[in-house]
Amino acid sequence: MDRLDTMRLYARIVELGSFTAAANDLGLPRATVTNAIKALEARLGTQLLQRTTRSQRITRDGQTWYAHCVRLLADLDEVEADFREAALKPQGRLRIDLPATLARQLVIPVLPEFCARFPQIELDIGTSDRFVDLLREGVDCVLRVGELPDSGLVGRRVATLAQVTVASAAYLRRHGQPATLADLQQGHQAVNWASPTTRRPEPALEFVVNRRRRAVSLPARVTVSGVDAYLACCEAGLGIAQFPRYRIADALAKGTLRQILPALPPPSLPVHVLYASQRQMPARLRVFVDWLVELMGRQG
Structure with a gap:
């Protein structure tokens, strides 16, 4: 059993509260589960679970290891889902906010190009020059002209405008x-x-x-x-x-x-696309940001 499988097994034992329940849930022999956890504890050099014939209790180290397992497995699932989405073609609704003039004169006239390239992405476009709270307002990304304030967002420069x-x-x-x-x-x-x-x-x-x-x-x-x-x-x-x-x-x-x-x-004025910090950017957002880079690069 490799390390990822062992992490998934350990997480299920903690979540279900028993070796037997985890073995049944994952379709594994009880002995395989027991041996895998013993080998894991030997490799880590600490006891994760205190076991008796009737019950088990997670140790402090076991709680720490469980938290790491949950985070790492979630990251892996997110990465795999993102790659599956990219392979199947990016899809879903994307909420964006653009400066009104830049949207009207530069972005929207060529937006059919993006829609033809990614027909499964739906765009919800707002146009304003105000500050947009991406997390509170549920906006995926904004395009802004000028120097950036310290907002805690990820900023990617896409062009400079003469x-x-x-x-x-x-x-x-x-x-x-x-x-x-x-x-x-x-x-x-x-x-x-x-x-x-x-x-x-x-x-x-x-x-x-x-x-x-x-x-x-x-x-x-x-x-x-x-x-x-x-x-x-x-x-x-x-x-x-x-x-x-x-x-x-x-x-x-x-x-x-x-x-x-x-x-x-x-x-010259810098142009940035801003989005919230994410460990893995959804494919639909990634391809839109890449398209903006391509589009604004044409402006010179």
Whole structure:
């Protein structure tokens, strides 16, 4: 009898309370069960069960060994189930949460590709920029743009998004086109962004100068915490703003927004997929995360 079989046998003896019951449950001769436990105790160098002709009692070491057996056997069962699921094709319901704009412009347009590849996975998609408590809300994973807070979740970077600094054509006609950061600080204003979670404003624009970040604070009459409102305020001429390039590609092409200081771009934004720490990730979640990595990698 190998070690795993012996662990299963020992666990059944503890759970059923008797050698005979465990032998009957596993279809083994009583003598085989007795000899296996004796050999186990000899190998471990400790007594696990105190036995009499009528009863048995688990020792303290026996309780510790039982706890390890239960955990290790559960891990093994989970791994085997995951591989069986992968072999049969990943399936089941997957709850995900995506930033609304990124979902609308990048993920959902190519989602039929994922559905065709994995037809047995059902997707339940939420779209928001708020903090999502994965465990409490039963969400399997979220996709988030920006630096990660210390949330205790597993984060896998899937892409970085180039950003641009822009203003509306009407704003630039009124305030002029800045050619340097010094120009920017003379008579220009920004649309301020506030975190949807904390509501704290982040008033500084950021630029990469000689490979280093440089923050520039401008006066602002408007502070917003929604992506659509941030864009609308910029398009309305209320100030300068910074966006991932994909978000405003159409506005740049139409000329309603114009890029400023192209030689001093904002830092790129990291994109992470976050999920709860698990010893074994379900196959349906694993293939979705891998697909997101593939998809976001195409954005460059």
